[in-house]
């Protein structure tokens with residue numbers, strides 16, 4: 585369901601059980617969604633909300649249709665019968681008070697506002713759904729206010745409490761919720777899921793992430809971001825004559841060469857854009873814009889186009905059996921500054 589919620593294969597069992605409960609009219613007023621971070625708990629909570637708010641959910645799976653007006657409102661964050669209570673950020677306000685720092689706990693005013701909203705009838709005449717995430721980071725006064733809301737449930741209202749440490753909740757809150765536990769998927773399934781997303785080193789990443797696939801994916805993205813910056817630093821060092829192209833080519837050669845050449849291609853396209861139309865607004869690599877700007881001052885546009893041609897050729901070659909060290913050397917040697925620069 586693009587645009588509404590992400591669904592993950594390791595949620596299937598918990599989802600089916602919950603859908604069956606709903607189909608039998610046995611949904612409680614409050615669910616405690618328990619499990620470790622990095623496995624999509626929030627997405628699961630949103631999946632429940634989307635399904636309840638949708639006007640024509642799928643009869644088989646129970647999932648939201650993603651197309652009706654309610655689904656579109658939910659996806660855009662404007663559904664009037666949906667609330668998400670979370671940690672407030674600096675500059676956000678509640679109860680007329682503006683935060684001067686990021687909150688580390690959910691505040692009583694947030695829970696009071698939620699209680700008021702849930703006490704009114706649904707604007708669309710259907711379900712009202714509220715997510716509280718992270719529900720185990722609530723101020724004691726907020727927890728007491730939530731308890732009051734749970735003690736006076738209104739019909740067709742569902743509260744979903746997302747927690748990492750259920751024991752940090754008041755026992756009286758826990759006892760008013762039904763627990764749904766999401767688990768870390770089997771290692772094989774998690775590895776296969778990462779592989780489908782073209783993430784290398786799945787095993788090592790999963791080990792660092794305690795088996796949580798989304799956490800592993802985030803680590804991969806952070807690693808890629810760092811590697812991209814490092815590659816740009818070394819590229820710039822070659823282009824400004826501070827680093828030997830052969831040394832950098834050795835570091836760039838190997839299994840990672842296609843990815844590095846892909847990045848270099850993106851930088852080159854942006855450098856051409858800078859040359860053709862000064863101003864950074866159209867760049868793909870906005871974070872590197874200033875440094876690319878400095879570099880292209882000494883290079884003619886026609887040279888950049890010639891290097892782009894060379895690079896395209898190299899990118900075609902790199903997929904065949906080729907010496908990646910030589911290929912990278914050939915490309916990087918061309919970037920050494922000339923005597924005039």
Ligand SMILES: [Zn+2]
Pocket residue numbers: 637638639640641648649650651652653654655
């Ligand atoms: Zn729908």
